[in-house]
Amino acid sequence: MGLINWIFDFYQHSRIDRAQQDADELRAELRSLRNNGGGVDSERLLAAMGELALAVKTVQRLCVEKGVCTEAEFRQRAMEIDREDGRADGRSPLF
DSSP: OHHHHHHHHHHHHHHHHHHHHHHHHHHHHHHHTBOTTSSBOHHHHHHHHHHHHHHHHHHHHHHHHTTSSOHHHHHHHHHHHHGGGTOOSSOOOOO
């Protein structure tokens, strides 16, 4: 069992490392949304929101098409996750 545990630990650490890299990339992307004056660059923000919307729609459709969940289940889970921060506002905190 020692080798299996080592492999699992290695896998988990690689996932943690990737999550940290993803978080760093997200922070860099958020910083890039600022213009030279410190305000928000609205064009970059809209482009980032469009990319995010495309990614979410793609994941949702793939999940439904592959039979992972129904559209109703997806929406129900989204509502549950929305309420995790104590507010049902259709948003999730970024951090």
